[in-house]
Amino acid sequence: MIDRRHFLLSSVALPLGIVGAAKSAQALMYEEPSVGLVQEYLAARAAACGGSQTYHQQLLADLRTTLDGEKLPAQAVDQQLAQATCPLCGCKLTRT
């Protein structure tokens, strides 16, 4: 049997639980990384594929060979090459 006190406590606890959940969601806020950490991350990304353009040029040549084998129109090949990114560092393979 639910008495008056139990009913009032449970009806107050629900909104407080929602407020508590909203406060805990604030703990998941995005925080900008420090400048030093960003630079370390970018350096590690660049070093992942040797830090040179040699690997990128090889990937680009391999992709061009693959696309030429599919007999796509030249415009479609150029568009795919322009959008290609390195699987290791995420940089674009073509320089703009």
Ligand SMILES: [Zn+2]
């Ligand atoms: Zn790369």
